[in-house]
Amino acid sequence: MEILISLIPAIPLLGFLFLSLAGGRVPRKLAGFVGAGTVGISMILTFIVAFVFIGSLHHIKVWNVVLWEWIGAADMHANIAFSLDSLSLIFMFVITFVGFLIHVYSLEFMAKDEGFTRFFAYMNLFVGSMLILVMSDNLLLMYLGWEGVGLCSYLLIGFWYKDPANGRAARKAFIVTRVGDTAMIFGIFILFLNFHTLNTQELMYDASMNWVMGAPIATLTAALLLGGALGKSAQLPLQTWLPDAMAGPSPVSALIHAATMVTAGVYLIARTNVLFMLAPAVRSAVAVIGALTLLLAGFSALTQHDLKRILAYSTISQIGYMFLALGVGAWSAAVFHFMVHAFFKALLFLGAGIIILVLNQEHNIFRMGGLRKKMPAVFITFLAGSASLSALPLVTAGFYSKDQILWYAFSSDYGSVLLWVAGIVGALLTALYSFRMIFITFYGEAKTEPSFKPGKLMLVPVSILAILSVIGGFVELPDSLGNVHLFSDLLSNTLPPVVLANKGIPEYFFQILSAVIVLAGIYLAYIVYLKKPEASESFRKSGLHAFFEEGWGFDALYDTLFVRPVVWLSEIDKKDFTDIFNKGLAGIALLFNTLLVKTQNGKLRWYLMSLAIGITLILTYMLTR
Amino acid sequence: MNVFFYIAAAVAIFSTIMAITGRNAIHSLLFLILSLLAVSVVFYLLQAPFIAALEVIIYAGAIMVLFIFVTMMLNIGLEKKTEKKWVRPGMWIIPSILAAVLLTDLVLALQVAPTATAARQIVEPKQVGISLFSTYLLAVEIAAVMLMAGVIGAYHLGSQKKKVTHRFLEN
Amino acid sequence: MLTVPVQIQILLAGILFFLGLIGLLVRRNIIFMLMSVEIMFNSAGLVFIIAGSHWMQPDGQVMFIFILTVAAVEVAIGLALILQLYHHFKTLDADAIDKLKDKI
Numbered sequence: 067m068e069i070l071i072s073l074i075p076a077i078p079l080l081g082f083l084f085l086s087l088a089g090g091r092v093p094r095k096l097a098g099f100v101g102a103g104t105v106g107i108s109m110i111l112t113f114i115v116a117f118v119f120i121g122s123l124h125h126i127k128v129w130n131v132v133l134w135e136w137i138g139a140a141d142m143h144a145n146i147a148f149s150l151d152s153l154s155l156i157f158m159f160v161i162t163f164v165g166f167l168i169h170v171y172s173l174e175f176m177a178k179d180e181g182f183t184r185f186f187a188y189m190n191l192f193v194g195s196m197l198i199l200v201m202s203d204n205l206l207l208m209y210l211g212w213e214g215v216g217l218c219s220y221l222l223i224g225f226w227y228k229d230p231a232n233g234r235a236a237r238k239a240f241i242v243t244r245v246g247d248t249a250m251i252f253g254i255f256i257l258f259l260n261f262h263t264l265n266t267q268e269l270m271y272d273a274s275m276n277w278v279m280g281a282p283i284a285t286l287t288a289a290l291l292l293g294g295a296l297g298k299s300a301q302l303p304l305q306t307w308l309p310d311a312m313a314g315p316s317p318v319s320a321l322i323h324a325a326t327m328v329t330a331g332v333y334l335i336a337r338t339n340v341l342f343m344l345a346p347a348v349r350s351a352v353a354v355i356g357a358l359t360l361l362l363a364g365f366s367a368l369t370q371h372d373l374k375r376i377l378a379y380s381t382i383s384q385i386g387y388m389f390l391a392l393g394v395g396a397w398s399a400a401v402f403h404f405m406v407h408a409f410f411k412a413l414l415f416l417g418a419g420i421i422i423l424v425l426n427q428e429h430n431i432f433r434m435g436g437l438r439k440k441m442p443a444v445f446i447t448f449l450a451g452s453a454s455l456s457a458l459p460l461v462t463a464g465f466y467s468k469d470q471i472l473w474y475a476f477s478s479d480y481g482s483v484l485l486w487v488a489g490i491v492g493a494l495l496t497a498l499y500s501f502r503m504i505f506i507t508f509y510g511e512a513k514t515e516p517s518f519k520p521g522k523l524m525l526v527p528v529s530i531l532a533i534l535s536v537i538g539g540f541v542e543l544p545d546s547l548g549n550v551h552l553f554s555d556l557l558s559n560t561l562p563p564v565v566l567a568n569k570g571i572p573e574y575f576f577q578i579l580s581a582v583i584v585l586a587g588i589y590l591a592y593i594v595y596l597k598k599p600e601a602s603e604s605f606r607k608s609g610l611h612a613f614f615e616e617g618w619g620f621d622a623l624y625d626t627l628f629v630r631p632v633v634w635l636s637e638i639d640k641k642d643f644t645d646i647f648n649k650g651l652a653g654i655a656l657l658f659n660t661l662l663v664k665t666q667n668g669k670l671r672w673y674l675m676s677l678a679i680g681i682t683l684i685l686t687y688m689l690t691r
Numbered sequence: 692m693n694v695f696f697y698i699a700a701a702v703a704i705f706s707t708i709m710a711i712t713g714r715n716a717i718h719s720l721l722f723l724i725l726s727l728l729a730v731s732v733v734f735y736l737l738q739a740p741f742i743a744a745l746e747v748i749i750y751a752g753a754i755m756v757l758f759i760f761v762t763m764m765l766n767i768g769l770e771k772k773t774e775k776k777w778v779r780p781g782m783w784i785i786p787s788i789l790a791a792v793l794l795t796d797l798v799l800a801l802q803v804a805p806t807a808t809a810a811r812q813i814v815e816p817k818q819v820g821i822s823l824f825s826t827y828l829l830a831v832e833i834a835a836v837m838l839m840a841g842v843i844g845a846y847h848l849g850s851q852k853k854k855v856t857h858r859f860l861e862n
Numbered sequence: 863m864l865t866v867p868v869q870i871q872i873l874l875a876g877i878l879f880f881l882g883l884i885g886l887l888v889r890r891n892i893i894f895m896l897m898s899v900e901i902m903f904n905s906a907g908l909v910f911i912i913a914g915s916h917w918m919q920p921d922g923q924v925m926f927i928f929i930l931t932v933a934a935v936e937v938a939i940g941l942a943l944i945l946q947l948y949h950h951f952k953t954l955d956a957d958a959i960d961k962l963k964d965k966i
Contacts, residue, residue, distance in 0.1 A: 848942035
């Protein structure tokens, strides 16, 4: 069993090694087979491990596998060690399963690309790093995985490197997440300084024993860790990189920027929930940030015209929901929404990839249309995904997960009515923009013709994800609808349960209210974007629209606040005196070159003369000594 | 017998000086042949008659003739003006100083050698032959291989393939 | 029997060698340079014969034979190279062949 657990992240990393060393010399079929196969093997191993784990859950809650000691210096010890509990198991399942489907999809999506092997090498490295992130038992190894996924995100966003805009987007993503990573490593430093251990479980135990609730040090540490989570998960104020990251191929957007990397922040907060419970100010901040982000991104998603940017803002918004859940103490609800979101968001991105590919790289939804009849399979799966995203009542998985979050936002001990209001407005916005996307892209008259039919390798993963988006929610039904608690039972071994405050209003009231709001949103979208498109014309031309479309001006704000001053400083510092040292070294080398070049003038007699003089000198010296 | 040695030495040095300072290539080569003949006399005086014969046959007879052939082939003797331009008197100073220094070094080094004047015997060519084919057999074989390499090298390096350019490209 | 001291004999060889060296350094025509090299070869061989006669061993003469062989091969190939040079550069000036010089 231990070998199986340690093989799960090892096999994709081996796949990365093989593919990166083989370069372009292996045939495509082999590269694709290795690339997708490694993730497939990891998926099968995860299933086996999950089966054994769940079977033995009554007596073992955590499996620890220590492979070897990585750093052992004074009292700092970090091992290459994995700890498997239900939280990491859920994440591993999503990473390998959804990852495998996306890899199979990429076999066809990237089939004509010249960087085919490189793509699968990077994707395998990503899957390996993400698995290390969720499986590691100490914070340093998790940080290694954290950095690894950041690197792969950079490599894959700028995958089509020949266009400099893609490179800029990749650099922006890397630098913005770096700000968060720096905060996180400071948090890890503080934790280590206080408790002299890096093992996550030990740290959480020590923190709960030694720090009182509300202690400044706990608040500081939690805030720093939150900074890291904000960067990776693209929440306020570090959300600016995710919309631009859509420059990468669609499978990349599906895997990294929808299902896995951006949820690393959720994993971090869930893993260190003890710390956040010790710092109520930070915990409330998590909820407030989540609520603000989901509203901000929802408004922005409503105004985008690029298909993938709508989905990017939608991702930011949905992760805002997960943060909201974490902030009110509904830990397992956040993870449940993570799993369901992974299914339907990956589905939406893969479907968008198919559409963009078939329409010859057309990204603007206003130039699409009429795809309902031309690409029925894609339409049905995309519809399933969007319905799940909008939390269509009763039939979609998204309803159960989002509804649970909204209920806990109100009824949890740390929740409030305001948070619930934000959540419900967000649900309305979600329904609006996702069905706006559906109506404009799939209905109406076709403005661009599809150029080919997508193949099985692209359609089968998309269909599987569509089915899961519908039935995936049935593992966790609320009390009023079926009282199935498989998911939260699994997670109750690791995460603390929600503390409910009795606020008097029963749950089904909220469910009915959210169902009504969602249906109203869909109907509103139908009226505004399908029936009477001219109703939205005046809005589209307004300044508010432009403001929302630019992401509420954050890019411009950061540009003025940070980018311009640094550029100005480096401009005026161009000719400072410390350059003399560097230039002096180069100047001296050049001087010697000019002098010495004269001795190499190619003339035979010059060389002979120097030989003769040398011999004379040496002989004279030897004889007269 | 000593006087013959000194005469031959004087001839050798004189003709070598004439060889290296000459302007006409053929004249220089002929002076060089003269120098080689004088050195051959020195060899004979040093009880090595076989080597003296070899020197005349191979060195003066083959190598120098090769030189003369090439000189005549390249028509160097006609370029008297360039030689005059190239060999200016001022250029002799520094190499002469160098050679003088080295000569002084040689003289100084020779002060320490003892002058042994034991009874001399002639080293018979027979002895040389036996030594060649017993002690130095391997070196003989290698020398033969080197000669073959020289033949092949000289053949290939000396051949000239006329560069054929298409008549459209000639301009 | 020759009773000239060995030092004088070697001095003769040395003078011949250095004359060849001077010729090599001063002359600009490649043929003359090769000729000076031959002078140096010859004087080196002379030293071997002197040594062989001094110690009364055949090794000196054997060495001279080998030196002779090497000189012959070297002249042959050297002259072939000079022919190629002449056909390529159309001159026998040693200073004209500086294609391997270091360009700044």
